[in-house]
Every structure is written in C-alpha cells, then in structure tokens.
Amino acid sequence: MDLALGERRLEKVDWLPMGIHILDAMSREGFEEVIGVHDRKSGLRALIAIHDTSAGPAFGGIRRWSYLSERAALMDCLRLARAMTYKCVLAGIPGGGAKAVVLDDPALDIEGAYRHLGKMVEGMNGRFYTGPDVGTDGTALDWLSAETSYVTRTGPEGPGDLGGATAAGAFAGIRAGLRHIDGEVDWSARKIVIQGLGEVGAKLASRLIEVGATVVGTDIDTDHGEAVARRLGFEFVEPSTEIQIECDVFAPCALGGILHDVTIERLRTRIVAGAANNVLAKNHHGDMLHGRGVLYLPDFVLNAGALIRGAFFHLENRIEPLEGIETRIESAVDEILTCSQSDGIPPFRVAISIAESRLAQRRGDA
Secondary structure, eight states: OOOHHHHHHHTTSSOOOSSOOHHHHHHHHTOOEEEEEEETTTTEEEEEEEOOOSSSOEEOOEEEEOOSSHHHHHHHHHHHHHHHHHHHHHHTOSOEEEEEEEEOOTTOOHHHHHHHHHHHHHHTTTSEEBOOBTTBOHHHHHHHHTTOSOBOOSSTTTTSOHHHHHHHHHHHHHHHHHHHHHSSOOGGGOEEEEEOOSHHHHHHHHHHHHTTOEEEEEOSSHHHHHHHHHHHTOEEOOTTSGGGSOEEEEEEOSOSOOBSHHHHHHOOEEEEOOSOSOOBSSTHHHHHHHHTTOEEOOHHHHTOHHHHHHHHHHHHSOOOOHHHHHHHHHHHHHHHHHHHHHHTOOHHHHHHHHHHHHHHHHHTOO
C-alpha cells in the first residue's frame, strides 16, 4: 500500500502554531468551514468546524469544556472534527467529520446557549448533524432538539444506546488486537485495565466480564467508580495508579492526551485500546509506543460505534445492531494491523494513511 500521502500529512500533524493563521490551517488540512459563534444573551462562545462533506453530511458532537484559552478550544475543535472524518472513512459511512466546542463559563446560561446552537445547526440545513459529547448530556440534547431536527438524541426518539455502541466497538478492537499478537483471544487468561468508568467504560467492563476476562478499573470520581466496580464485580484502584498495573490491555475511556513522555515510561501493558478521543498527547507518542513494543490501536477507529449508530439512523432511518458495529470496527482494525505488520509502520500511521487515501478518492484528488 502506498503510504506516502498519509506520511506527508503526518509531518504536519501538530499544525496549529502560536499566532495561527486560520485560513492557512484550513487550507492545509482540508477544512471546509470554521464558524465562530457568540450569543450576547446567553454568553455563548463556541466554535463549529466542518472538516469534510464530500461524501455526505458532517457528523460530530458538541463538547462543552473549560478550555485554558480560545486557541486550545480551536485546536481541540479542529482535531476532533478531522478525527470524525477519519472515523467515517474507515467505518464506510457516507459522510464526514465536524465538531462543535462550547467554551464553558460559570456565567453561561447553559440552556440558552444550547438553544442558540440548535438554531445555528438548523440553519445549516442538514450539512451538520450533531449529538452528545463531553459536557453535552440528555438534557442539553433536548434543548438542541427543540430548535433543530439535525441532532442525535438518546432515549426512544434516538438511535438507541450510543454508549453501548461505543463500548461494542472498543470491545471488538480489543478482540482483534489480542488475536493479532497472540493468535487467539482466550478471555479467561486476559487482564484489562479500564481508565474511566463512565457510561462507555462501565459497559465495556460489563462486556469483558461476561466473556470471562479479569477487569481492573478506575475513575477520577472515586465514589462513582467504586459503585460501578461493586455492581459489576471487579477490582477498583485509585486514580493515577492504573498506568503501572501489569496487564494485557490498557483501555483509556476518559479524556484524551493521557499518553505522553511520562506515562508511556510507566505503562506495563501489551496493548493500548480504548474509547477515549485523542489518547496520544502528540502523534510521536504513537511512535514511542511502537518502539517499545506496545500495540496502540487508534482511538478514532475503536470509538466509532456511536457515530455508526447515529449516521445510519439519520441517513437510512435504521438502528445498526451491535453485531454490525463490531464487524465494521473489527474489520477495519484487522486491515490496519495487517498493513502495519507487513510494512513495519505503527498502526496509527497506517490508519491515517488509509483514511487520507480514501478521502482523497472521495474528493477526486487521488
């Protein structure tokens, strides 16, 4: 496989310097549109990034977070939008990526902010479908849906269990990774450490326990995490200790950026495979993992389950079964790992190269 295109793109992966020229960045990375949103009444400050609509509408949730700066918010928005395009391409979804981020503030009128965003999304006439993300829960989705039909809701009005769909994809990726390095899965002999026991992490733990794996978990909300561990019957450990536990699989299912120079040195796992977005602090940390013999399965492949569910619900008015989600993601992982092994290239670089090549074909650039 020709990986040249992806390699050229990866040379510029940390492409948002201080003193950013946003139009240059958009041109270089193929973004179609970046919108700044301000609402005086609610205090809303937000960004919407549309990365690609060459094969269909753009999909991406709304993240509400207390960013350190507007630049940090913009970087997160652009990275997440681009990752959504990669998810669509690799999962065979006729659409592309987008993202919205809301700069959280104690004075923010949250309901008013989401209603204003809903009107913005509605005005885009189906070019952008949005949904849940960090900080955007079922109540926020209700506010959005009062203003736009282009939103993926939870509950009976939506495409079903999105957290379960994401967990199913992560489970399928873990299964493919174990089979790749050992030739078999043998769950009863496997130990998986899950970082983050929210909706996705807890459902992943439940699935792993069902098949007989040993699970260890942690969460920064220790009361919540301990309650999940008691309910499901696995060991809970204090946050920040999980990195050093010897295991077969380390599954990050919380926030991103957790694999960097310090944590990689402390890792004692054979595989990193989880549902969190942007697990690598920088892309060269994927190279570090590869050099240390740790198999890193790209997060934007494994956590595409909710996207698959939401996209087919909107585009084809059907709910993709969990088995179909697992098949799509496991097939993508198998292809990536086969190419990685034959070419000696880290899996995350192979995944981006495949995605960029297919995206170029979609756009007519190939």
